Amino acid sequence: MANDVLVVAEHLKGELGEITFELLGIGKTLAAALGGQCVVALIGGNDGMVTALGAAERVVRVDGEGLSDFDPDSHGDALLAVYEAVDPRVVLVGYTSMGMDLASNLATRAGVPHAASCIALVEAGENIHATAQLYGGKLNVTSDLGGGRCVASVLAGSGAVEAGKAEGAPATESVAAPAGRGRVRFKRLIEPEAGDVDITAKEVLVAIGRGIGSKDDIEVAEELAEELDGAVAGSRPLIDSGWLPKTRQVGKSGLKVSPKLYLALGVSGAPEHIEGMKSSATIVAVNTDKQAPIFNYAHYGLVEDLFDVCEELTEAIQEKKG
Amino acid sequence: MKIVVLMKRVPDLVEDLEVDGSGKALATEHLKLTVNEFDDHALEEGLLLKETSGGELTVVALDAADVDKMLFTALAKGADRVLKITGAANVEGNTGLAAVFEEVLSAQEHDLILTGVQAADDRDGQLGPIVAALLDVPCVEVVTQVEVGEPGEGMVTVHKEYSGGVVAELEISLPAVLGIQAARQSPRYAPVSKVRQIQQSATIETLAGAGESSGAAAGGGSGFSVVEMTAPETGAGAQMLAGVDELMAVLEAKGVV
Numbered sequence: 001m002a003n004d005v006l007v008v009a010e011h012l013k014g015e016l017g018e019i020t021f022e023l024l025g026i027g028k029t030l031a032a033a034l035g036g037q038c039v040v041a042l043i044g045g046n047d048g049m050v051t052a053l054g055a056a057e058r059v060v061r062v063d064g065e066g067l068s069d070f071d072p073d074s075h076g077d078a079l080l081a082v083y084e085a086v087d088p089r090v091v092l093v094g095y096t097s098m099g100m101d102l103a104s105n106l107a108t109r110a111g112v113p114h115a116a117s118c119i120a121l122v123e124a125g126e127n128i129h130a131t132a133q134l135y136g137g138k139l140n141v142t143s144d145l146g147g148g149r150c151v152a153s154v155l156a157g158s159g160a161v162e163a164g165k166a167e168g169a170p171a172t173e174s175v176a177a178p179a180g181r182g183r184v185r186f187k188r189l190i191e192p193e194a195g196d197v198d199i200t201a202k203e204v205l206v207a208i209g210r211g212i213g214s215k216d217d218i219e220v221a222e223e224l225a226e227e228l229d230g231a232v233a234g235s236r237p238l239i240d241s242g243w244l245p246k247t248r249q250v251g252k253s254g255l256k257v258s259p260k261l262y263l264a265l266g267v268s269g270a271p272e273h274i275e276g277m278k279s280s281a282t283i284v285a286v287n288t289d290k291q292a293p294i295f296n297y298a299h300y301g302l303v304e305d306l307f308d309v310c311e312e313l314t315e316a317i318q319e320k321k322g
Numbered sequence: 323m324k325i326v327v328l329m330k331r332v333p334d335l336v337e338d339l340e341v342d343g344s345g346k347a348l349a350t351e352h353l354k355l356t357v358n359e360f361d362d363h364a365l366e367e368g369l370l371l372k373e374t375s376g377g378e379l380t381v382v383a384l385d386a387a388d389v390d391k392m393l394f395t396a397l398a399k400g401a402d403r404v405l406k407i408t409g410a411a412n413v414e415g416n417t418g419l420a421a422v423f424e425e426v427l428s429a430q431e432h433d434l435i436l437t438g439v440q441a442a443d444d445r446d447g448q449l450g451p452i453v454a455a456l457l458d459v460p461c462v463e464v465v466t467q468v469e470v471g472e473p474g475e476g477m478v479t480v481h482k483e484y485s486g487g488v489v490a491e492l493e494i495s496l497p498a499v500l501g502i503q504a505a506r507q508s509p510r511y512a513p514v515s516k517v518r519q520i521q522q523s524a525t526i527e528t529l530a531g532a533g534e535s536s537g538a539a540a541g542g543g544s545g546f547s548v549v550e551m552t553a554p555e556t557g558a559g560a561q562m563l564a565g566v567d568e569l570m571a572v573l574e575a576k577g578v579v
Contacts (some may be wrong), residue, residue, distance in 0.1 A: 004552055070490060071537065073460045097484050098441070100463040100501070104447035108417075108455035111544040114447040121469070129549060135442045136335040139348075143445065144548040150546075175380070183460040185493040187479070190553050192487030202579055215337060228578060240363070240504040246487055251481045252504070253464065261578045284569065293336055293554065301560035312566040317579050320570075 001149060003036030006088035008079060009045060010098050016049050019094035019156050024055045025035025025163025026154065027092050027147070029226065031057075033123040034089055040170070041082040043075050044068040054168020060086060064177030072101035078177055079106055085309040088149070090121070090128060095153040097253065103153040104298060106250045114151040116141050117271065119158045128152075136270045137293035156252070156275050168251065175236070196247035197231045203260040207250060207277070208238060210308050211266015211287060220310045221265060227317045233257065235273045251276035258262040265306040269294025323377035323470065323496075325368045328423055328437040328449060329361040329396070331386045334534045335442055339553070346548040347436070357392050360438025366505035368436045369400045373472040377433075378402045382426055384419060389430055390526060391472065391570055398512035403527060404428075410531030415445060417545065420452035422531045427457060432497055433477065438502040439464050446546070450501035463501035515527055 005027040010017040014316030024038065031038040033049055037057040042049060044067030050059050062064060062078040079102055083091060093103040095117050095246045115130035119140070122129050126147040133155060145152070186189050199205060206225040218232065225232045234244040236251055253274040262280035267273060269285070269292055277283070278297050285298035295301045302309060333339060333348060334356040340349040341396030365381065372379045380403040381396040383389050393404035410422045427435065437450045466489070467481035482490045485504060493499075563569050573579045 012488065071528050072366050072462050097464040097482060098571070100448060101451060102459065103454050103460065104416075104451035107447060108420075108452050112406045115546070116447045132445060134445060135333060135339055137554075138335060139553055141544050141550055141551050142444055143548050146366065146544050183498070184462065187397070187491040187493055190481070190489040190491060192489075236504075241508050247489070253485055253487075255486060260501060261576060282572075282578075284572070289336075291553070295560045295562075296561040298552045298568070301562045302565070303562070304565075309566055309569070313569060316566060316570045320579060 001089060002086040002087050003031070003034040005031040005034065005036060005038050006083065006086050006091045007040045007056065008091065008099070008102060009040050009042045009049065010094055010096060011045055011049060014046065016052055017094070017096070017249050018161050019096055019099070019154075020053075021055070021161045021164035021231055022156065022159035022282065023092045023094060023154060023164065024053070025161070026159040028055060029122065036089060039086055041079060041089065043078045043082070044070075050170065050172055051167055052165075053170055055164045055166040056170045059170045060179050061172060062175050064180070066180055067177060069112070069186040070098055071184040071186045072105070074178075074180055076102055078120045080109055080176075081175050083110060090149070091151045092121075092124075093151065093153045095155045099153050103151050107151040110149070110151075111150045112151060113145050114153065116153045118152045118154045120177060121152055135270045136231060136268060137240060137274065137296075139293065149212040150181045155271055157278060190284065192246065193246075196245050199233045199248055199250070200233055200255055200257050202231045205233045205250075205257060205259045205262050205280075206226040206230055207233045207262060207264045207267055209235040209236065209264065209269030209273075212238070212243075217307070218243060220307060220314075224310050224314045227244055227314055228261070228263075230259070231259070232282055235267050235270070242252070264294055264298065265310065267294050268292045269297060282307050323371075323375060323433045324431045325366045325372060325379045326427065326432045326435045327361070327365045327379065327381045327401070328384075328453065329365065329381055329383045329392065330358050330419065331355040331383070331389060331392065331443060331519050332358045332442045341482065341551045341553065343502050346551055348551070351359055358438045358441040360502060361442060362438075362509040363505040364436040364502040365396060365399065365401070365493070366509040367502050368434075369510070370506060371468060372400070380405060380430065382407065382423065384413070384422065384531070386411070386427075394521045394524065395512050395515050395525050397524050398516045399447055399510055406526050406528045408528050408529040413531075416449045416452055417446050420449055420456055423457040425531065426529060427453070427502050433476075434496060435459075435499040436502055437499070439503045445548075448501060450499045454499035457497070457499070459497045459499060460529070461499040461501065462492055462494060464503045465500045466502075466504050467506060468500060472492065564565075
């Protein structure tokens with residue numbers, strides 16, 4: 001076992017995802033502490049990506065038919081091949097849609113522990129300690145991953161993108177692509193439908209969560225958004241219930257927004273949601289649950305019923321406008 | 323088609339969660355468990371598939387507090403069979419749970435295995451991919467739509483979500499595991515009266531799980547221990563306001579009103 005940290009690069013439509021650079025930044029710090037190298041696994045990538053991965057000491061590439069588009073099965077097999085060739089101490093994977101396919105698969109097949117949903121990784125004596133955000137962001141759990149090999153999947157936003165961004169010419173090597181098993185076949189990418197309000201362009205967003213209770217009650221948030229010259233956005237459960245269109249979803253599988261004001265009404269603040277809005281200039285959270293994780297990210301908080309706040313605030317603004 | 327839905331119960335996040343005296347685990351005294359919401363979506367997607375393409379749907383769950391109610395509810399919603407695994411209460415994490423499920427699945431016919439994409443207590447990874455790796459079948463996570471191919475083709479077409487609303491369409495040969503993010507429609511509701519009625523007439527099949535002795539996975543558990551469990555300081559970053567007047571003052575100062 002080497003003391004290297006293996007970072008799994010993620011790419012879509014020919015572009016490396018920001019998570020890759022976050023992981024590189026975290027991986028470099030960890031590798032330095034362990035006295036090893038930071039190595040990137042690039043599966044189905046291209047030469048331009050290698051240049052963009054200049055922060056890494058080595059890039060191990062796997063190329064082959066059907067690897068340029070992601071499919072969990074062949075990318076999983078390819079990652080296992082890289083893992084066996086590099087024999088790293090720690091593997092860092094994004095806790096993303098692609099990463100969720102890869103991390104548990106690799107850990108199970110390699111027979112090593114996997115800490116999911118991590119926000120921090122440190123070297124503690126001989127061992128690796130991983131802190132994960134669990135229970136919808138209500139608790140942080142630190143685990144001891146031991147002195148052997150391990151996998152950690154890391155939540156987006158846990159590291160700085162800049163820390164892993166550097167152009168360069170890292171040493172590259174290739175690992176032969178394992179024979180394809182053809183069990184999963186990539187067909188196509190489907191882009192989201194445009195046409196609705198572009199919430200990423202709004203200066204004010206009134207975001208609603210489960211606390212809104214019913215579809216009919218969204219009206220009160222819309223009224224407030226109108227007064228603020230903003231738009232209504234929402235967390236995942238509202239979109240899944242069909243109460244708001246997909247174009248209004250903020251978070252991991254939705255859009256990333258950074259408005260001047262993000263007013264979160266009845267949004268608990270699960271890590272998946274936080275990922276999409278934490279860079280907003282001013283975040284105000286209104287929630288009746290004083291334990292709601294959203295208060296850890298908000299600049300201002302109000303432990304009150306969202307309907308009362310909505311109504312009173314709408315009135316106050318109307319009054320001010322005369 | 324044989325559809326199997328794997329379900330588990332997790333701490334209810336609506337309630338306050340407390341850490342016990344050891345500082346390493348949840349206090350269980352007032353701990354309320356509820357069905358993992360994503361498993362509920364997995365069940366819904368399974369029921370929709372059964373309605374359109376036929377087949378048999380079995381729900382499998384580990385014995386836990388109120389698990390009977392969850393299983394009877396699944397029957398009331400339209401599941402054909404429900405299976406409760408007993409004697410495996412001390413399995414640890416999804417790694418331990420997956421090993422138990424693998425053993426059960428090995429003895430049950432299955433084409434399509436559905437489970438939630440994740441759960442609130444996934445410290446050691448997600449259940450779906452671990453079960454799939456143990457069974458050596460393909461797995462796709464973050465699935466929002468499943469379509470069954472023509473009879474005899476032995477495959478499904480799914481939508482897998484990426485960020486920004488981009489979706490990949492993938493074709494998967496069965497048997498396979500899918501981690502469901504969201505069903506095509508909100509999980510259906512089973513009226514209490516119907517659940518009660520089912521409770522009178524239907525039975526929950528029980529199966530003894532081998533518990534710790536089972537599974538090739540890392541020591542039958544997550545393979546790693548908890549050092550510390552802490553609640554992030556609530557309101558650490560937020561300046562708490564007393565009312566709408568103060569909020570209005572903030573909005574004025576920020577120039578948004």
